[in-house]
Amino acid sequence: MSEPVLKAEKLDAADDLAPLRDRFLLDDVVYLDGNSLGALPAGVPDRVADVVRRQWGELRIRSWDESGWWTAPERIGDRIAPLVGAAAGQIVVGDSTSVNIFKALVAAVRMAGEDRTEILVDASTFPTDGYIASSVARLTGRTLRAVTPAEVPAALSGRTAAVLLNHVDYRTGRLHDLPSLTAAVHAAGAVAVWDLCHSAGALPVGLDEHGVDLAVGCTYKYLNGGPGAPAYLYVRRSLQDRFDSPLPGWNSHVEPFGMRPEYAPAPGALRGRVGTPDILSMLALEAALEVWDGVSIDAVRAKSLALTDFFLECVAAYVPGGRVESLTPVPHEERGSQVALRCADAGDAMKRLIERGVVGDFRAPDVLRFGFTPLYVGFADAERAARVLGEVLGGA
Ligand SMILES: *Cc1c(COP(=O)(O)O)cnc(C)c1O
Numbered sequence: 001m002s003e004p005v006l007k008a009e010k011l012d013a014a015d016d017l018a019p020l021r022d023r024f025l026l027d028d029v030v031y032l033d034g035n036s037l038g039a040l041p042a043g044v045p046d047r048v049a050d051v052v053r054r055q056w057g058e059l060r061i062r063s064w065d066e067s068g069w070w071t072a073p074e075r076i077g078d079r080i081a082p083l084v085g086a087a088a089g090q091i092v093v094g095d096s097t098s099v100n101i102f103k104a105l106v107a108a109v110r111m112a113g114e115d116r117t118e119i120l121v122d123a124s125t126f127p128t129d130g131y132i133a134s135s136v137a138r139l140t141g142r143t144l145r146a147v148t149p150a151e152v153p154a155a156l157s158g159r160t161a162a163v164l165l166n167h168v169d170y171r172t173g174r175l176h177d178l179p180s181l182t183a184a185v186h187a188a189g190a191v192a193v194w195d196l197c198h199s200a201g202a203l204p205v206g207l208d209e210h211g212v213d214l215a216v217g218c219t220y221k222y223l224n225g226g227p228g229a230p231a232y233l234y235v236r237r238s239l240q241d242r243f244d245s246p247l248p249g250w251n252s253h254v255e256p257f258g259m260r261p262e263y264a265p266a267p268g269a270l271r272g273r274v275g276t277p278d279i280l281s282m283l284a285l286e287a288a289l290e291v292w293d294g295v296s297i298d299a300v301r302a303k304s305l306a307l308t309d310f311f312l313e314c315v316a317a318y319v320p321g322g323r324v325e326s327l328t329p330v331p332h333e334e335r336g337s338q339v340a341l342r343c344a345d346a347g348d349a350m351k352r353l354i355e356r357g358v359v360g361d362f363r364a365p366d367v368l369r370f371g372f373t374p375l376y377v378g379f380a381d382a383e384r385a386a387r388v389l390g391e392v393l394g395g396a
Contacts, residue, residue, distance in 0.1 A: 035371025
C-alpha cells in the first residue's frame with residue numbers, strides 16, 4: 001500500500017470522532033460538500049414523519065403549545081448557542097441568512113446613532129451579504145464602503161456605524177481574526193456584525209468571549225439542518241434592549257396574542273423574530289442538532305485542521321505539479337474547514353470528480369472547493385479524494 005493510504009489508516013484508527021459518522025445516513029461517496037449542504041442526520045427522517053403525521057396531522061392547532069411549536073425559535077437558538085460560544089437567551093432561529101443580515105445590519109446602524117454615516121462591508125464577501133449591505137445603506141441614508149477584512153482597522157473612524165464581516169471566506173476558506181477585528185470595531189465605537197455561515201459547526205467562534213455585537217449564520221452547512229433550514233440571529237444580551245428590528249412582526253411583540261395596533265417589542269432575543277416560524281424545517285433542524293450531543297467543538301476543530309493538512313499533503317503527493325494552486329492559507333489560525341484549489345478547468349474537473357464518487361463543488365471561475373466536516377469525513381476520504389483528483393488531472 002502507498003504511504004498516504006497507510007497514513008490515512010493510522011489517522012482514522014486514532015480518531016475519537018470517527019464513530020460519529022454513524023449518526024448520519026451516508027453511502028460510500030466521499031462527501032466534501034458539507035460546507036454547502038450538510039449530510040442527513042440519521043434521526044431526522046423519523047422526526048419529520050412524526051411532526052407531519054402526529055403533530056400536524058393529529059394534534060393540529062394544539063401543537064403550537066403541546067408540541068412546543070411556538071417556542072421553537074428560541075429553544076433551538078439555545079441549542080445552537082453552545083456551538084458558537086453563546087450563553088442561552090441570545091439566539092433565535094428563523095428566516096434565511098439573507099433576511100437576518102438585513103435585520104442585524106439595520107439594527108446595528110440604528111444602534112450606532114445618527115452621526116455615524118458609513119457602513120463597512122467585507123469586499124470578498126459572499127454576494128448576498130454585499131447586496132443586502134448596499135440596500136441597507138440606501139435605506140438608512142449611509143454610505144457603504146467595501147474593504148478587505150485586513151483593511152478594516154485602517155478604514156475605521158468616528159464615522160463608522162457598523163462593520164459586516166464573514167468569519168470564514170466562502171471561496172478561499174480563509175479564517176478571519178474575529179477577536180482582534182471585533183476589538184478594533186469597538187475601539188472605533190462601531191457595531192460588529194459577523195456572518196458565521198462557514199464557521200459555526202466547524203470551529204469555535206466564541207461570540208460571548210469576544211464581545212461580538214450581532215451575528216447571523218445558516219444551519220444547512222456545517223449544522224446539517226437540511227436544504228433551506230432556517231438561519232439564526234445572535235444579539236448580545238447587553239444590546240437586546242437597543243435592538244430595533246426593521247422587521248417588527250407580531251412574533252416579536254411582547255404580547256403577540258394581544259393583537260394590539262401599536263408595536264411593543266418582546267424582551268431578549270425574541271426581538272429577532274418576525275412572523276410565523278417555518279415549523280417543518282425548524283423541527284428537522286432541531287432533530288439534526290442532536291448529532292452534537294456530547295461533541296466538543298474543540299475536538300471538531302482539531303480534526304478539521306488535521307483533515308485539511310492531510311488532504312493538502314495528499315494533493316501534493318498525487319496531483320502533478322503546477323496543476324492546482326491552493327488558495328487556502330497554510331497557517332492554522334487563518335484556515336477554516338475547507339480547501340480551495342484554483343485549477344484551470346475547474347468546472348470540468350469537478351464534474352469528473354463527482355462521476356467518480358468524490359463530491360466537492362465548483363465556484364466560478366476557477367475554484368474547486370472541498371469542505372471537510374469532521375463529524376462524518378475521515379482521513380481515508382481525504383486520501384481518496386486527492387487520489388481521484390490526481391487521476392482526473394492526469395497524474396499517476
Ligand atoms: C451560505 C451563505 C449565505 C446564504 O444565505 P441564504 O440567505 O441562506 O441563502 C449567506 N452568507 C454567507 C457568507 C454564506 O456562506
